[in-house]
Amino acid sequence: xxxxxxxxxxxxxxxxxxxxxxxxxxxxxxxxxxxxxxxxxxxxxxxxxxxxxxxxxxxxxxxxxxxxxxxxxxxxxxxxxxxxxxxxxxxxxxxxxxxxxxxxxxxxxxxxxxxxxxxxxxxxxxxxxxxxxxxxxxxxxxxxxxxxxxxxxxxxxxxxxxxxxxxxxxxxxxxxxxxxxxxxxxxxxxxxxxxxxxxxxxxxxxxxxxxxxxxxxxxxxxxxxxxxxxxxxxxxxxxxxxxxxxxxxxxxxxxxxxxxxxxxxxxxxxxxxx
Numbered sequence: 001x002x003x004x005x006x007x008x009x010x011x012x013x014x015x016x017x018x019x020x021x022x023x024x025x026x027x028x029x030x031x032x033x034x035x036x037x038x039x040x041x042x043x044x045x046x047x048x049x050x051x052x053x054x055x056x057x058x059x060x061x062x063x064x065x066x067x068x069x070x071x072x073x074x075x076x077x078x079x080x081x082x083x084x085x086x087x088x089x090x091x092x093x094x095x096x097x098x099x100x101x102x103x104x105x106x107x108x109x110x111x112x113x114x115x116x117x118x119x120x121x122x123x124x125x126x127x128x129x130x131x132x133x134x135x136x137x138x139x140x141x142x143x144x145x146x147x148x149x150x151x152x153x154x155x156x157x158x159x160x161x162x163x164x165x166x167x168x169x170x171x172x173x174x175x176x177x178x179x180x181x182x183x184x185x186x187x188x189x190x191x192x193x194x195x196x197x198x199x200x201x202x203x204x205x206x207x208x209x210x211x212x213x214x215x216x217x218x219x220x221x222x223x224x225x226x227x228x229x230x231x232x233x234x235x236x237x238x239x240x241x242x243x244x245x246x247x248x249x250x251x252x253x254x255x256x257x258x259x260x261x262x263x264x265x266x267x268x269x270x271x272x273x274x
Contacts, residue, residue: 030163032108033066039101046217050097052228053208056089059121059134060205062107070109072154074198081144082153084117086204088173090229091134097123103131108163112151115139120167133167143199175231175267178255183245186214191240201235211256211268214246223272234265
């Protein structure tokens with residue numbers, strides 16, 4: 001079973017599929033971690049829908065509590081000077097998550113490669129309807145040296161027992177760069193302390209706000225978000241000045257690049273429906 005819910009399945013089929021998935025997981029003892037969230041006013045945008053940055057915050061919360069549960073959470077890594085950093089995330093939205101909804105956010109890690117740790121996510125209603133499927137890639141970093149650490153650094157993990165199912169299939173992680181002259185300048189910001197997390201850099205969720213600030217209220221009012229993806233290339237810190245440009249592809253999707261000086265720090269791909 002390589003994918004949960006292919007495009008085109010209606011709500012009833014998704015609920016049934018999720019029910020049988022839960023039964024299968026229980027029988028096969030497949031690891032999953034689930035937390036409940038209420039969509040608060042501060043989590044919603046002007047359309048009373050869960051905004052992308054809040055979605056990423058939910059993912060971060062469940063990833064952290066799952067890592068705690070599996071024995072490689074923040075309290076274990078901090079004394080060693082290690083941390084996990086997000087490098088990519090891709091999300092597909094089947095239905096907007098409304099303000100006031102109570103949702104279940106599910107996550108599980110997939111077996112890692114040499115340096116890359118994968119993690120999957122789903123946002124579901126209590127009845128099992130799927131709102132969002134997402135996938136992500138992380139790396140383990142030594143904060144003292146800045147070097148990437150191999151998966152075997154976490155020597156107490158039995159990766160063969162990890163759930164290998166994918167919530168969202170991805171055939172391309174790398175985003176194509178476009179020439180600066182092809183982009184339209186849209187948004188800029190100087191980084192201050194409120195953007196920071198405990199890794200002393202801009203938290204991954206904030207970049208979603210930056211990228212969606214490349215659109216006006218009017219533009220977003222008339223569009224339905226279907227997919228968004230972010231690629232984190234360089235860390236940004238207090239005092240850095242970021243500027244964002246966007247361009248629209250021939251297929252109608254949007255590409256966004258965030259520059260720190262002359263270097264690309266973050267990229268995004270965003271797809272809207274009708």
